[in-house]
Amino acid sequence: MLHLRLIVPAPRTEEVVATLEKSVGTTHLAVVPGAARSPSGDLVLCDVAREAGDEVIGRLRDMGLAECGSISVENIDLSLSSRAEQAEEEAPGAAADAVLWEQLTNATDEESRFTVTYVAFLAVATMLAACGVMLDNAILIVGAMAVGPEFGPLAGLSTALVLRSRHLGVRSLYALIGGFAAAMVFTSGFAWLMDTLGLFTFDMFEAPRPNTSFIWQPDWMSFVVAFLAGIAGTLSLTSSKSAALIGVAISVTTVPAAANAAVALSYTDYGQFWGSTGQLLANLGGIVLAGTLTLLTQKALWSVQHKHTTD
Incomplete structure (x- = not known):
């Protein structure tokens, strides 16, 4: 699993959240309004199955989030969650074969x-x-x-x-x-x-x-x-x-x-x-x-x- 930490301008938070909710392989979505200071905006957190990570990150980049906010990605060594297991099962392909091009x-x-x-x-x-x-x-x-x-x-x-x-x-x-x-x-x-x-x-x-x-x-x-x-x-x-x-x-x-x-x-x-x-x-x-x-x-x-x- 991958952990995404996003800083999103407040006017675009709903759009980003909707994109993440529609993306296969995402789970553990959390929004902390007004938490970010530099750049200012909302803090959006979620976990993504590795095999779906490249597609999700690509969508966020296409939305211009790298320019108006930030996209940070971390590897999760251990995730004890049935929702995470379900997200990995729903994501197409195998995690070991996935290439995160970014x-x-x-x-x-x-x-x-x-x-x-x-x-x-x-x-x-x-x-x-x-x-x-x-x-x-x-x-x-x-x-x-x-x-x-x-x-x-x-x-x-x-x-x-x-x-x-x-x-x-x-x-x-x-x-x-x-x-x-x-x-x-x-x-x-x-x-x-x-x-x-x-x-x-x-x-x-x-x-x-x-x-x-x-x-x-x-x-x-x-x-x-x-x-x-x-x-x-x-x-x-x-x-x-x-x-x-x-x-x-x-x-x-x-x-x-x-x-x-x-x-x-x-x-x-x-x-x-x-x-x-x-x-x-x-x-x-x-x-x-x-x-x-x-x-x-x-x-x-x-x-x-x-x-x-x-x-």
């Missing part, structure tokens, strides 16, 4: 911002991965992949392609390209410093590294793994199962590939640099393609399921 857009837009924190996380993850490739340490590689925040902009790009949102697409691309460029510059400087201190050496970089050599030797399996991870990551976002994102993060080698490319560039090993760059692009492309196809499939299946249920 929530997805908002989440990916927030995660796709090119911020100091985002660049810091990506740079630290890339430097950790650099240590991992130099030491041929798979544990450090996995840790670096878990720290990397790059899935947010990747999901944002997929969402932008499906919803044809130019703003979100540009922001996501900027975060991806700018973030990885900055992280690789920082990592190249880090590699130079570590080499100066005697902690990294050219011999270490050129030595056989059986545990991490796959990072600069891309093949079709790299794309396949990234594609599958992209599906899992997108499903975790649309179903609010964020724990699955950890598994996605440690399934793809975007951060390690960027790290190896940065170190290779500092040692002027252009063979490994281009190999790592190919690995990076294969992973990024696989995730975006999988995310886009997954969202398109969910959108189509939900439309079919919704139509079949309402007929």
